[in-house]
Amino acid sequence: xxxxxxxxxxxxxxxxxxxxxxxxxxxxxxxxxxxxxxxxxxxxxxxxxxxxxxxxxxxxxxxxxxxxxxxxxxxxxxxxxxxxxxxxxxxxxxxxxxxxxxxxxxxxxxxxxxxxx
Amino acid sequence: xxxxxxxxxxxxxxxxxxxxxxxxxxxxxxxxxxxxxxxxxxxxxxxxxxxxxxxxxxxxxxxxxxxxxxxxxxxxxxxxxxxxxxxxxxxxxxxxxxxxxxxxxxxxxxxxxxxxxxxxxxxxxxxxxxxxxxxxxxxxxxxxxxxxxxxxxxxxxxxxxxxxxxxxxxxxxxxxxxxxxxxxxxxxxxxxxxxxxxxxxxxxxxxxxxxxxxxxxxxxxxxxxxxxxxxxxxxxxxxxxxxxxxxxxxxxxxxxxxxxxxxxxxxxxxxxxxxxxxxxxxxxxxxxxxxxxxxxxxxxxxxxxxxxxxxxxxxxxxxxxxxxxxxxxxxxxxxxxxxxxxxxxxxxxxxxxxxxxxxxxxxxxxxxxxxxxxxxxxxxxxxxxxxxxxxxxxxxxxxxxxxxxxxxxxxxxxxxxxx
Ligand SMILES: Cc1cc2nc3c(=O)[nH]c(=O)nc-3n(C[C@H](O)[C@H](O)[C@H](O)COP(=O)(O)OP(=O)(O)OC[C@H]3O[C@@H](n4cnc5c(N)ncnc54)[C@H](O)[C@@H]3O)c2cc1C
Ligand SMILES: [Zn+2]
Numbered sequence: 044x045x046x047x048x049x050x051x052x053x054x055x056x057x058x059x060x061x062x063x064x065x066x067x068x069x070x071x072x073x074x075x076x077x078x079x080x081x082x083x084x085x086x087x088x089x090x091x092x093x094x095x096x097x098x099x100x101x102x103x104x105x106x107x108x109x110x111x112x113x114x115x116x117x118x119x120x121x122x123x124x125x126x127x128x129x130x131x132x133x134x135x136x137x138x139x140x141x142x143x144x145x146x147x148x149x150x151x152x153x154x155x156x157x158x159x160x
Numbered sequence: 161x162x163x164x165x166x167x168x169x170x171x172x173x174x175x176x177x178x179x180x181x182x183x184x185x186x187x188x189x190x191x192x193x194x195x196x197x198x199x200x201x202x203x204x205x206x207x208x209x210x211x212x213x214x215x216x217x218x219x220x221x222x223x224x225x226x227x228x229x230x231x232x233x234x235x236x237x238x239x240x241x242x243x244x245x246x247x248x249x250x251x252x253x254x255x256x257x258x259x260x261x262x263x264x265x266x267x268x269x270x271x272x273x274x275x276x277x278x279x280x281x282x283x284x285x286x287x288x289x290x291x292x293x294x295x296x297x298x299x300x301x302x303x304x305x306x307x308x309x310x311x312x313x314x315x316x317x318x319x320x321x322x323x324x325x326x327x328x329x330x331x332x333x334x335x336x337x338x339x340x341x342x343x344x345x346x347x348x349x350x351x352x353x354x355x356x357x358x359x360x361x362x363x364x365x366x367x368x369x370x371x372x373x374x375x376x377x378x379x380x381x382x383x384x385x386x387x388x389x390x391x392x393x394x395x396x397x398x399x400x401x402x403x404x405x406x407x408x409x410x411x412x413x414x415x416x417x418x419x420x421x422x423x424x425x426x427x428x429x430x431x432x433x434x435x436x437x438x439x440x441x442x443x444x445x446x447x448x449x450x451x452x453x454x455x456x457x458x459x460x461x462x463x464x465x466x467x468x469x470x471x472x473x474x475x476x477x478x479x480x481x482x483x484x485x486x487x488x489x490x491x492x493x494x495x496x497x498x499x500x501x502x503x504x505x506x507x508x509x510x511x512x513x514x515x516x517x518x519x520x521x522x523x524x525x526x527x528x529x530x531x532x533x534x535x536x537x538x539x540x541x542x543x544x545x546x547x548x549x550x551x552x553x554x555x556x557x558x559x560x561x562x563x564x565x566x567x568x569x570x571x572x573x574x575x576x577x578x579x
Contacts (some may be wrong), residue, residue, distance in 0.1 A: 083564040084414065087563045091417055114464070
């Protein structure tokens with residue numbers, strides 16, 4: 044079992060935490076202006092990076108607070124944890140396929156990309 | 161039905177004694193050619209079955225199956241082989257039942273033993289809501305011509321005497337859905353059987369060949385870049401299961417799947433004690449007994465995204481606790497081995513079989529925790545979709561645009577303990 048470092052409580056066993064999926068996916072700024080495709084991408088589509096992914100975690104059996112973490116989806120190793128108000132640490136190099144969209148995620152809400160291209 | 165379906169055997173058996181001998185030769189290992197009409201990415205069950213039906217149903221033989229590792233070494237080598245078709249919605253019933261019918265004739269079709277054993281599946285209900293959902297699913301199955309019945313706890317005890325049907329349990333068994341035609345098969349033999357057939361028919365199976373990029377020309381893909389050189393292609397069919405996003409990211413196609421570790425475990429070899437398959441959503445485990453005698457069990461995915469083909473031990477611990485709760489006799493069994501695959505889950509627990517924004521690229525993924533049962537059925541409809549350039553009627557409801565139109569095929573209930 045891994046030790047995961049909660050930014051408030053320090054290192055605790057993995058079973059105390061629950062997973063919240065990709066981080067930095069904000070609610071659309073102008074929801075009324077989104078078309079079906081944009082809504083679909085906000086609701087259903089997330090990065091599925093093979094490599095470092097920015098994720099949300101919840102320390103349910105401890106402080107019960109959400110925080111963000113950078114974690115490698117192949118080795119499962121955490122490279123950084125940070126509080127939700129803090130920006131994604133720049134020092135962690137994003138690697139792997141799909142990582143380009145990690146930083147572009149915020150634009151999901153405003154861009155009009157189609158299913159795919 | 162194989163002899164192992166007898167609940168209690170009186171004479172000791174040698175484990176594995178009823179397994180057939182391996183043939184001398186299975187498939188060719190050719191060098192990749194410069195070009196193929198169809199390049200299938202992924203040499204798991206789905207890729208191999210797709211090639212089989214391209215040959216058999218459409219006469220297309222200039223086909224390569226590219227596999228980055230060893231043949232059928234991904235989820236095909238790691239799954240727990242449950243085969244059933246008792247899903248809720250018409251769209252699912254159609255494709256899973258089509259697949260189950262193909263399983264029933266697959267051994268003859270492949271000319272290869274696959275040890276398909278139709279020993280039935282019980283999906284247990286432990287709460288009133290479980291009961292309501294189960295009865296609804298049974299009725300839906302019947303309307304779709306699928307063998308399904310609702311059985312009460314007493315009947316559960318008759319079908320599978322080792323299930324704890326007493327009231328002295330945290331979640332008493334209130335009944336179950338029962339599909340008698342469900343079963344298990346020997347997954348490796350299925351992969352090898354398909355591989356042998358297609359190799360004989362002229363399909364090139366290229367192992368140790370990872371697709372690392374695509375050569376694009378407008379809205380066409382004209383070739384794939386691989387660790388064994390560039391290969392030109394008329395059509396590309398993606399069948400890469402848990403690694404699909406890595407490929408679709410290269411194509412700038414966004415696909416709503418998340419890859420998770422999914423673990424399973426086996427006990428040491430035991431005398432036949434378990435005559436059927438038992439699944440429980442609520443207590444969260446499913447168990448069958450393999451031909452050789454191992455108890456094979458599994459449960460849900462590890463919660464986080466993961467491509468590591470391994471998961472956390474506390475997940476295994478919970479599976480075992482659930483199994484011992486439902487089957488008190490298992491308390492004496494020893495854990496022999498655990499392992500994991502990488503499964504591609506979708507928001508509605510249904511697969512994606514779809515055209516893509518590229519004219520000649522077809523996508524099959526999203527079978528998540530339950531695509532082994534679909535191997536022949538998917539192969540059939542995916543081959544048809546590729547050959548005709550438009551979705552087979554059974555594939556149509558599973559297109560990528562359902563996430564935009566909202567026409568989801570929500571099978572979270574019937575996907576059961578994930579399978
Ligand atoms: C523990 C576990 C238990 C399961 N139990 C069941 C069950 O009981 N019943 C059921 O129906 N389903 C079950 N499943 C799900 C089932 O195994 C999968 O849905 C199914 O195997 C997926 O299709 P496939 O066989 O083609 O996948 P895979 O065998 O994973 O094939 C995909 C192949 O693509 C290859 N590949 C990936 N990327 C590339 C690339 N870039 N270039 C070349 N090749 C590439 C991979 O190496 C892999 O061999 C289970 C899965 C797991 C992990
Ligand atoms: Zn905490």
